[in-house]
Amino acid sequence: MKPIRFETAIALIDRKNSEDPNVYHACGLDFPKELLYSQRMSQKLLQFKPDASRALQIAARAQHICRWKIARDEYAMDRVGYLKWRETLKKMHADITAEILKEVGYEDEFIERVSFLINKKLIKKNEETQTLEDVICLVFLDYYFEEFTEKHDDAKLIDILQKTWVKMSEEGHVEALKIKYSEKSLTLIKQAIS
Incomplete structure (x- = not known):
């Protein structure tokens, strides 16, 4: 076959x-x-x-x-x-x-x-493009953000998180908040999105 x-x-x-x-x-x-x-x-x-x-x-x-x-x-x-x-x-x-x-x-x-x-054509306008962008952000937050916290100061990290958050859909935000973060990362995320 x-x-x-x-x-x-x-x-x-x-x-x-x-x-x-x-x-x-x-x-x-x-x-x-x-x-x-x-x-x-x-x-x-x-x-x-x-x-x-x-x-x-x-x-x-x-x-x-x-x-x-x-x-x-x-x-x-x-x-x-x-x-x-x-x-x-x-x-x-x-x-x-x-x-x-x-x-x-x-x-x-x-x-x-x-x-x-x-x-990544028509982010925010095309559903599949937006889904791809959400997944990129979710992979970053789930697997790579902790590493970033060791390399950058809090102000830079909050800036990165805010830029990431803006790219995501509401559905993406809900999913992002289900990820298990370290205490420090979760504090930074809360500051970034407040």
């Missing part, structure tokens, strides 16, 4: 992300950083929206595909440079994913839909 194209696409995205030379340590194991991130995205998406479309599931899995290939320091270390870097990354993520989807036999319309989502 031929493997189903959705599963094949996910496996090919994972194969690309498993090439990440950056290592992330979690649960006593070392993972290729973007492979672990992409699996966390899929898991969080299905917790948040169990009936997520195939296009949204692929966009979530491929959201950071091959991210290490374009380094942040290739762009000016200011806000403008940061935004240019992010735009270049989004285009690369969408292009690599489109190639994979073509390879496994998806139609152009489906591929365009996934690219639209990866490029």
